[in-house]
Amino acid sequence: MKYELVVGLETHVELATKTKIFCSCANDFGASPNTHCCPICIGHPGTLPKINREVVNLAIKAGLATNCTINFRSKMDRKNYVYPDLAKAYQISQYDLPICKNGYIELSSGKKIRINRIHMEEDAGKLAYKPSEIYIDYNRGGVPLIEIVTEPDISSSEEAKEYVEKLQNILRYAGVSDCKMQEGSMRCDVNISVKPFGSNSLGTRTEIKNMNSVTFMTKAIDYEYERQIDVLEDGGKVVQQTLRYNESKSSTESMREKEDAHDYRYFGDPDLVEIILSSEDVEKIKKSLPEMPESRFKRYTETLGISEADADLLTKYKNVADFFEAASKEIKSPKIVSNFIIGEIFRSIETESEKENFDISITPVQLEELVKLVELNKINMNLAKKTLAKMLKTGKGVGEFISESDMQGISKEEVERLCKDAVKNNESAVKDYVSGKEKALKAILGSVMRQTKGRGNAQEIEKKLVELIKNT
Ligand code: ADP
Ligand code: MG
Ligand code: ZN
Numbered sequence: 007m008k009y010e011l012v013v014g015l016e017t018h019v020e021l022a023t024k025t026k027i028f029c030s031c032a033n034d035f036g037a038s039p040n041t042h043c044c045p046i047c048i049g050h051p052g053t054l055p056k057i058n059r060e061v062v063n064l065a066i067k068a069g070l071a072t073n074c075t076i077n078f079r080s081k082m083d084r085k086n087y088v089y090p091d092l093a094k095a096y097q098i099s100q101y102d103l104p105i106c107k108n109g110y111i112e113l114s115s116g117k118k119i120r121i122n123r124i125h126m127e128e129d130a131g132k133l134a135y136k137p138s139e140i141y142i143d144y145n146r147g148g149v150p151l152i153e154i155v156t157e158p159d160i161s162s163s164e165e166a167k168e169y170v171e172k173l174q175n176i177l178r179y180a181g182v183s184d185c186k187m188q189e190g191s192m193r194c195d196v197n198i199s200v201k202p203f204g205s206n207s208l209g210t211r212t213e214i215k216n217m218n219s220v221t222f223m224t225k226a227i228d229y230e231y232e233r234q235i236d237v238l239e240d241g242g243k244v245v246q247q248t249l250r251y252n253e254s255k256s257s258t259e260s261m262r263e264k265e266d267a268h269d270y271r272y273f274g275d276p277d278l279v280e281i282i283l284s285s286e287d288v289e290k291i292k293k294s295l296p297e298m299p300e301s302r303f304k305r306y307t308e309t310l311g312i313s314e315a316d317a318d319l320l321t322k323y324k325n326v327a328d329f330f331e332a333a334s335k336e337i338k339s340p341k342i343v344s345n346f347i348i349g350e351i352f353r354s355i356e357t358e359s360e361k362e363n364f365d366i367s368i369t370p371v372q373l374e375e376l377v378k379l380v381e382l383n384k385i386n387m388n389l390a391k392k393t394l395a396k397m398l399k400t401g402k403g404v405g406e407f408i409s410e411s412d413m414q415g416i417s418k419e420e421v422e423r424l425c426k427d428a429v430k431n432n433e434s435a436v437k438d439y440v441s442g443k444e445k446a447l448k449a450i451l452g453s454v455m456r457q458t459k460g461r462g463n464a465q466e467i468e469k470k471l472v473e474l475i476k477n478t
Contacts, residue, residue, distance in 0.1 A: 049094025069106030
């Protein structure tokens with residue numbers, strides 16, 4: 007039998023707020039253990055939580071950026087469970103009235119992955135396992151999270167990857183989170199089932215918790231898909247359970263039988279009031295959202311004349327697109343800026359995470375200065391590229407490498423003279439060109455370019471050469 011893969015993702019994202027969700031402790035990654043804690047975030051009895059307004063604002067931003075409806079009335083609930091990373095034995099989350107619902111993210115194929123809900127909650131502390139001891143760090147306890155829950159709309163590991171990368175990018179653009187999977191500020195729970203091809207009912211699912219790398223997530227999905235099919239083909243049943251992905255073995259292993267919602271005994275947190283929003287509140291946040299990657303992509307391809315492939319590369323990471331925007335403010339053909347970023351600057355960058363950070367040695371203004379010289383025909387493309395390489399190496403501006411005389415360009419008369427000489431001295435190449443060998447012209451062009459020492463404009467010279475040859 008042929009089986010279809012069905013995946014739904016629950017993605018936890020730590021919000022980029024200064025302070026925690028219910029107290030004024032710093033929301034800060036990497037501090038020494040238990041230095042950002044107080045009686046509220048550790049959950050001492052008798053303390054009272056108060057929601058951080060910025061958490062609500064960022065959750066709304068996340069919702070608007072993913073096409074959700076914002077609930078004007080939502081509330082916080084207690085999710086009860088016992089685990090050492092959660093001292094008060096309940097997590098404050100949202101259950102039946104989450105802040106956002108019914109959104110979607112569109113994949114490049116046009117398929118929409120529906121988002122069922124986005125809710126706010128507090129993170130738990132972190133456990134560190136030593137050979138015979140377990141340490142608890144409560145710094146992460148009370149760090150604000152949103153959880154973005156999709157419908158089971160994802161049908162391949164590639165789609166899951168694209169969804170996560172799109173979500174990551176959107177949330178970064180919106181300033182909701184840095185979404186660094188390797189630091190745990192974005193983590194995915196992956197729900198996986200299989201069903202006979204074309205069937206309308208869903209199979210029993212397993213859930214792999216806390217995936218913090220897209221590569222491992224796709225491997226885990228592919229593994230689990232095969233494993234479940236094997237179980238069914240052998241006449242068995244898939245057991246609903248929570249799994250862990252073992253990276254070194256490239257396989258999944260059981261953590262526990264999956265709990266159901268009723269196991270958590272959810273109830274409204276009596277310490278917190280409902281969150282009531284007005285349409286003005288939401289409107290104000292909508293206005294504060296920057297342009298999203300999709301809209302930038304559209305603008306780059308439709309009005310700036312940048313190819314889809316290049317626009318994709320430019321918008322894939324916010325820092326790259328921001329650099330492009332800043333460097334092309336006063337440029338007539340931003341396509342040149344785009345070409346320099348993708349063709350030249352990316353060449354000096356090796357990893358995806360370096361592209362993501364885009365912490366390069368020159369500033370957007372320095373790139374803009376260089377491109378302006380090209381636009382004004384003061385230097386040609388060749389010289390510009392060589393100069394850019396030097397700028398990237400040293401972090402110095404174009405003035406360091408290009409002298410006034412380089413920028414003088416070359417006079418029309420001089421171009422004319424050099425071209426005439428070249429036509430005279432390259433009789434056989436001229437003959438070849440006239441008889442239809444396009445390439446022959448390039449040889450003549452090359453010799454003229456060399457004589458201009460890189461100052462000439464190749465297009466202009468080529469035009470001149472063609473004109474001279476026609477008139478002889
Ligand atoms: P829970 O609260 O128990 O985690 P939910 O109903 O909220 O369960 O669903 C959690 C996630 O699991 C959602 O992303 C949903 O799309 C996904 N999901 C639910 N059923 C299935 C299934 N049969 N196969 C794959 N994913 C599923
Ligand atoms: Mg779940
Ligand atoms: Zn605190």
